[in-house]
Amino acid sequence: MASNPHFSDRPRILVVGGGYVGLYVAHRLQKKVKDHGGIVTLVDPLPYMTYQPFLPEVAAGSIEARHAIVSHRKHLRKTELISGKVTSINHAGRTATIEPTGGGESFELGYSDVVVAAGSITRTFPIEGLKDQGIGLKTIEEAVALRNKMLERIETASVMPEGPERDRALTFVVVGGGFAGIETITEMEDAARDSVKANSRLSRSDLRFVLVEAMGRIMPEVTAQQAEWVVGHLRSRQIEVLLNTSLSSAVDGTLKLINMPDKTPADEFETDTLIWTAGVQANPVVRSTDFPVDERGRLRANAELRITGDDGPLQNAWTAGDVAAVPDLTGGGVGGFCVPNAQHAVRQAKLLAANILAASYGVGEVKEYRHTNLGAVAGFGQFKGVANIMGFGMKGFPAWLAHRGYHGFAMPMYERKARVIVNWSMSFLFGRDLAPLSDLQNPQRQFREAATPPPKKDTALQSQPPTPAGQAAAAKATA
Incomplete structure (x- = not known):
C-alpha cells in the first residue's frame, strides 16, 4: 500500500481520535511541535469533538446541537487534519493505515510517535430487536x-x-x-x-x-x-x-x-x-494493532500514559481516555483503573501532551498520572440535579447550579463556553426550544414531491357517454 504524497514528511506525532484526549493533546502540542520542526496529525472520521455530558441537554432542547461540539478546523489550525478512520497500526514499522471518510483508496502514513485516543463506543448485548429498535x-x-x-x-x-x-x-x-x-x-x-x-x-x-x-x-x-x-x-x-x-x-x-x-x-x-x-466499551480499532490489549479490549498502559507490554513500556507509543486501561494510583478506580469519564480524559490528555514534550524534546520531565476524583454532578432538567463533590452531597437547585458551573467550566475552548452560556441564558429567559425539525432523515422529500408531475386524468372515463340517470339529472339542471 502506497503512502499519500499530500501529507507532510516532517517528523509526525500521529493522534488517533479527536475526542477529549485527541483534541487536548493536539491543541497543546501543535505549536510546540511545529517549532521543533515536526507536525501533529489528527485522524478522526468526524470534523469535531463532542462534549458528551451535554448530550442529554441537546436532546431536551436546552443547548443548540452545534454548541456542544468543538470544531477541529477552528481550534487546531496548526495541526494536520485528516478526515478518516485508522483501520490498523503497525507500530513495529511506525505506520498507520487510514481509510478516508468520503471514499477513496486507503493509504499508509508514517509517524515518529503515536497517541491512540480512539475513545469508546456504545456497549450493547445480543438482545433480539435491539439493533433495529x-x-x-x-x-x-x-x-x-x-x-x-x-x-x-x-x-x-x-x-x-x-x-x-x-x-x-x-x-x-x-x-x-x-x-x-x-x-x-x-x-x-x-x-x-x-x-x-x-x-x-x-x-x-x-x-x-x-x-x-x-x-x-x-x-x-x-x-x-x-x-x-x-x-x-x-x-x-x-x-x-x-x-x-x-x-x-x-x-x-x-x-x-x-x-x-x-x-x-x-x-x-x-x-x-x-x-x-x-455502558461503553473501548473502540475495537485497538484490536487491529500490534499493541497489547487487556481482557476488556483496552490498551494496556502505565501511569506515564505509555502503552505497555509484558516487557515494559513501548517507545513512542502513548494512550489515554476510554480506550486505555490507565492505573488509578489513588486506589479509587474500579479494578484499580481510572473509570472512563470526561474528568479523567481531560486531565490525562494534558499530562500526556507534557510527557510527549519531555520524552521527545526534553522539555520538562515525564510524570505519572495521579488525580483524585473530585466527585460527580448531574442535571435532571431545569433547576433539578444531584451532586457529590469531594464527599459533600447536594441535591435539587444547588446541585443543578454545581452541574451548570462545572460543565460550563469544563467545556473546551472559550468560544464554546460562551455559546453554551448564551444558550442557557436564552433557555432561562424564554424557555427551551420545543420545535421539532422534521424530515432530517429524508431532506429531499418535499423537493421530490414538488418535482413529481401530478397524475393525469383518466381520459377514458371522461369520454364515456353519460348514463340515463346522468342525462336526466343534466336535463333537470338545465330546466
Whole structure:
C-alpha cells in the first residue's frame, strides 16, 4: 500500500481520535511541535469533538446541537487534519493505515510517535430487536434525532384516538441507570412536560417514561443515600424506575422485560422510543494493532500514559481516555483503573501532551498520572440535579447550579463556553426550544414531491357517454 504524497514528511506525532484526549493533546502540542520542526496529525472520521455530558441537554432542547461540539478546523489550525478512520497500526514499522471518510483508496502514513485516543463506543448485548429498535446517546446526531423523535411522537399522538397506538407513541424507555441514563430520562421528561403544557390535547398523565436498570441501584458514582433520593425524585415525576430488571427482547418495538438475576418474566409493553445507555466499551480499532490489549479490549498502559507490554513500556507509543486501561494510583478506580469519564480524559490528555514534550524534546520531565476524583454532578432538567463533590452531597437547585458551573467550566475552548452560556441564558429567559425539525432523515422529500408531475386524468372515463340517470339529472339542471 502506497503512502499519500499530500501529507507532510516532517517528523509526525500521529493522534488517533479527536475526542477529549485527541483534541487536548493536539491543541497543546501543535505549536510546540511545529517549532521543533515536526507536525501533529489528527485522524478522526468526524470534523469535531463532542462534549458528551451535554448530550442529554441537546436532546431536551436546552443547548443548540452545534454548541456542544468543538470544531477541529477552528481550534487546531496548526495541526494536520485528516478526515478518516485508522483501520490498523503497525507500530513495529511506525505506520498507520487510514481509510478516508468520503471514499477513496486507503493509504499508509508514517509517524515518529503515536497517541491512540480512539475513545469508546456504545456497549450493547445480543438482545433480539435491539439493533433495529434502539438508539444510543453517545453522538450529537443521536441527541438531535432523539429530540426530534420525542417531540414528533408527542405532536402526532395528540391527534390520535385513545388506544394502544397512542400509548405506544407516548411511551419513552431508557435502559441503563448510570449517569447517562438518569440525565437522559430526566432531561427528556422535563422537555416532554413542557411540550404537553403547550398542547391542550394532552397532559402529563398521558406520557409514560420508564427507566430499566439490571442492578439493584442506580448511579454508582454517588452515595447510596443519594441514589435512593434520586429514585424517589424520579418516581415523584411519574417516571417508572424498574430496578433488578433487564431487557430480553425488543422485536418490533414490543419490549419484554425480565427480573434479575432469576430471569423470570417481568413486564411487556410497546414503545416507539427505546434509548440504550447501558455502558461503553473501548473502540475495537485497538484490536487491529500490534499493541497489547487487556481482557476488556483496552490498551494496556502505565501511569506515564505509555502503552505497555509484558516487557515494559513501548517507545513512542502513548494512550489515554476510554480506550486505555490507565492505573488509578489513588486506589479509587474500579479494578484499580481510572473509570472512563470526561474528568479523567481531560486531565490525562494534558499530562500526556507534557510527557510527549519531555520524552521527545526534553522539555520538562515525564510524570505519572495521579488525580483524585473530585466527585460527580448531574442535571435532571431545569433547576433539578444531584451532586457529590469531594464527599459533600447536594441535591435539587444547588446541585443543578454545581452541574451548570462545572460543565460550563469544563467545556473546551472559550468560544464554546460562551455559546453554551448564551444558550442557557436564552433557555432561562424564554424557555427551551420545543420545535421539532422534521424530515432530517429524508431532506429531499418535499423537493421530490414538488418535482413529481401530478397524475393525469383518466381520459377514458371522461369520454364515456353519460348514463340515463346522468342525462336526466343534466336535463333537470338545465330546466
